[in-house]
Amino acid sequence: MKLLVRNLSRTTSENALFELFADIGPVQSCNLVLDQATGESKGFAFVEMPKVGDAKIAINKLNNLDLDGSKIRVKKASTPAQDS
Template sequence: MKLLVRNLSRSTTEQEIRILFSAHGEVNECTLVLDQATGKSKGFGFVVMPNENEANAALAALHETRVAKNRIRVKVAQD
């Protein structure tokens, strides 16, 4: 299941996101969307978790939690 993670701090790294979601299950892929001109985070990214139950658990546990002073939003990504 692919999850969209929004409202990330510009300083949050892919590794930090991976660790956060790995606490709830296996993470296949974690990508932070970067600005092509500056190379800096745009404040959102995607996490792919192969197990739907684990992905739903991560979504429920992490939506509206604080990460680096920002309240992140997690939802199922639309294709």
């Protein structure tokens, strides 16, 4: 399940985020979104966990967690509607 992690501190690293989620279960991918011009964090990331149960635990456990001075928001990433 792909998760959207928002309201990240600009100082939170991709490795720190990966480790936070890996404490709950296996992490397939962790992508901190960076500004192409500055290389700095845009304050959100996508984390993919292969087990739905682990992803749901991560949402419940980590949503509103204080991380590096910011209360992060964790929810299931919505996929854009596909045109038929």
